[in-house]
Each structure stands twice: as structure tokens, then as C-alpha cells.
Amino acid sequence: MAVQLEFLKSILYFSDLGLAELESIRKLVFEKTADRAEVVLLEGESAANLYFVASGAVKVFKTSAEGKEQILDIVRPGESFNDVPIFDGGPNPASARTMGPVLLYGIKKNDMEAILRDHPQIALNVIKVLAKRVRHLVSLVEDLSFRHVISRVAKILFEHIGGEMGRGPRLTQQEMAAMAGTAREVVGRSLKALEEEGAIKLDRHRIIITDKEALQEIMEVTS
Amino acid sequence: MAEMPIIDTRKCDGCGLCVSVCHCNALEVVNNIITIIETVECDWCTDCEAVCPTGAISCPFEIIIQEL
Structure with a gap:
């Protein structure tokens, strides 16, 4: 399947480029497919490619x-990952695993440097x-x-x-995050930590x- | 009847990202609308909720105290 120009145009990196420029970049883009739960990047390894998610989702x-595990980001179609080591030359700062079947568009590190030299207007978007x-x-x-x-999540x-009086309000992790003034990813980890401490069971x-007592104790911890 | 994630069809744009991450095939696109297929295999991983770009899916938790 050929890399779609329209899709490239939808990526923030390349959104200001014309068709001729996108065409020249398309030649440097390769496709990579992966199944569910495949690790596509490993923390600490040297970084070879910048990736854009074309379809599916990737957990960083x-x-x-x-x-x-602490989730740093969920990368959705049109978004990129592994940008930092591509530009600073260091190793992958985090790992990345597919959340389902994915199609990725990759650009090799050296090619990305050439693209930036040839199309300096991209720099502002980067x-x-x-x-x-x-x-x-x-x-x-x-x-x-x-x-x-954790103590805020315990309190929530x-x-x-x-x-016995009936069902309490049901809460999503997103709602708990909003109540705790934190990110959804942090609530997920807090729930797992509470489970490990034996206060709750998912x-x-x-x-x-x-x-209940253990949960109350955790609630009262402040830092 | 198994509890299943909830879809707000007013928010859902039918992108199908949730379908791609669902490991138990509980989600399907039917006529551009995401449809839930009831299955006990849904382990409430909440990945569908996490990836949804429009916030259309929710996986709410019921909070209860263990009966002694």
C-alpha cells in the first residue's frame, strides 16, 4: 500500500508543505505493520527511526x-513518537508497544535530518x-x-x-482523574498500586x- | 447479561480506533457506528476508553465493599 499524500499532509510536521514537497518526502517514508502487543521500540536502545501512526494506537x-509500567502517552493516528532521540541523538527514552494491529510510517534518522535541511519551514512545526x-x-x-x-484516589x-442502599455513582478512570486533578494514566497506576497493597481488588x-482500614490509612497519607 | 463499555453515539465519529485495540472483539463498526457485542471475555482493560479521541467510550467502575 502506497503512503498516502493526504495522510502526510494531515501530520503536523508536514502540514505546511505543498504537494511537490510532500511527494519528495513520501519517497523517504517506509511502512511498518505490527500486530497487537508488539514492542516496536525498546527503552535504552539506539534510535533509528521516527514513526508516525497511520492506523491503530501505540502506547509509550x-x-x-x-x-x-507508567504510560507516558497514547499515540493515535496522525501523531508521532520517538521524536526526541531522533533529534538529540540519544537512545530511546521509553518503550512503545502496539495496542492493536497498527500501520506505522517510518522515516530513518538520517533521512529526517535531510528533510529538515531541505525543508527548513518544517522546523517550526517540529x-x-x-x-x-x-x-x-x-x-x-x-x-x-x-x-x-494514591491517597487522593483512595479518598475518591x-x-x-x-x-446496600443502592448503587453508588459509577466512575470511569477519566472521571477519577478529573476529580483527583491528575492524568488518567496516573489513576490506572494508582489503582494497581492500591490492589498490590491489598486495599482493593479489581x-x-x-x-x-x-x-477498608488499609484504604483509610492510605487516604490519610499526605506528602 | 455482562456489563459492557458504554458508547455515546453523539460523540462517536466512527473512527474505529477502539475496535483496533479491543483484544476480545467486543467492538465492531456497523454502518459507521461503533457497536458493542456482549461478551464475558471483555476483561474491562479500558483500552477502548483510553484511545477514544472523542471521549465517546466509557468503562465505569462500580465501587463496593467486600462482604465479609
Whole structure:
């Protein structure tokens, strides 16, 4: 399947370019397909390619020494990943895994440098993409003052218990994130941490509070 | 009847991203509209909610205390 010019035009990097310029870039773009749950980038490895998601979604994440995962971003069609090491020459700062079957458009590091030299007007859009990423990561750093978020999530769970009197309000992770003033990704990790501490059990669409006292103790922790 | 994710059809633009990430095939595009297929295999991974660019899918949790 040929790389679509229309799709290239929809990518912020290339949105200001004309058809002739897009055509010259298209020659440097290669396709890569991957199935569900394939690791397409590994943290710490040298970075060879910049990727754009053409279809599907990719999860960008860091893994701790204990194997805990923190999602940094979910990359959707039209968005890019692995930009930073392509431009600073360092290793991949995070890993990336497909969330389903994906089609990626890749550009080799050297080719991307040539594209920037040949089409310097792209630079402003690259800066916009990187600035957006910095803003997102700064916000995540703020959220990851972690114990504090866990205690806020614990409090939200406690305040929304449904019981014999009827069902409490059902909450999505997005709603919990909005209530806790944090990112959805951080709520997901907080729930897993609460489960590891034995305070709750995740049972499909139910969050079962298995140790009310433990949950209360976590609620009272502030940092 | 198994609880399933909820789709707000007013917000859904039929992009199908949720279908591509659903590992239990509980989502399908029918006439450009995302349709839920009830299945007990849905393990509430919430990936469909996470990827939805328009916020049309929700996977709400019920919070209960374990009966002793």
C-alpha cells in the first residue's frame, strides 16, 4: 500500500508543505505493520527511526526495575513518537508497544535530518510538536508526586462506595482523574498500586474494597 | 447479561480506533457506528476508553465493599 499524500499532509510536521514537497518526502517514508502487543521500540536502545501512526494506537511507556509500567502517552493516528532521540541523538527514552494491529510510517534518522535541511519551514512545526510533548510531560511529572495521588484516589473510592442502599455513582478512570486533578494514566497506576497493597481488588467493572482500614490509612497519607 | 463499555453515539465519529485495540472483539463498526457485542471475555482493560479521541467510550467502575 502506497503512503498516502493526504495522510502526510494531515501530520503536523508536514502540514505546511505543498504537494511537490510532500511527494519528495513520501519517497523517504517506509511502512511498518505490527500486530497487537508488539514492542516496536525498546527503552535504552539506539534510535533509528521516527514513526508516525497511520492506523491503530501505540502506547509509550517506561518500566521500573520492579516491572511497573507508567504510560507516558497514547499515540493515535496522525501523531508521532520517538521524536526526541531522533533529534538529540540519544537512545530511546521509553518503550512503545502496539495496542492493536497498527500501520506505522517510518522515516530513518538520517533521512529526517535531510528533510529538515531541505525543508527548513518544517522546523517550526517540529518545535510545536516537541513543545506540546514537553507540556504533557511536565504535567505528568507534577502528577507523579505519587503517594499523594494514591491517597487522593483512595479518598475518591471511599467517597463513592455503593452499598446496600443502592448503587453508588459509577466512575470511569477519566472521571477519577478529573476529580483527583491528575492524568488518567496516573489513576490506572494508582489503582494497581492500591490492589498490590491489598486495599482493593479489581474485578472487571468492579472495584472491591477488600480492606477498608488499609484504604483509610492510605487516604490519610499526605506528602 | 455482562456489563459492557458504554458508547455515546453523539460523540462517536466512527473512527474505529477502539475496535483496533479491543483484544476480545467486543467492538465492531456497523454502518459507521461503533457497536458493542456482549461478551464475558471483555476483561474491562479500558483500552477502548483510553484511545477514544472523542471521549465517546466509557468503562465505569462500580465501587463496593467486600462482604465479609
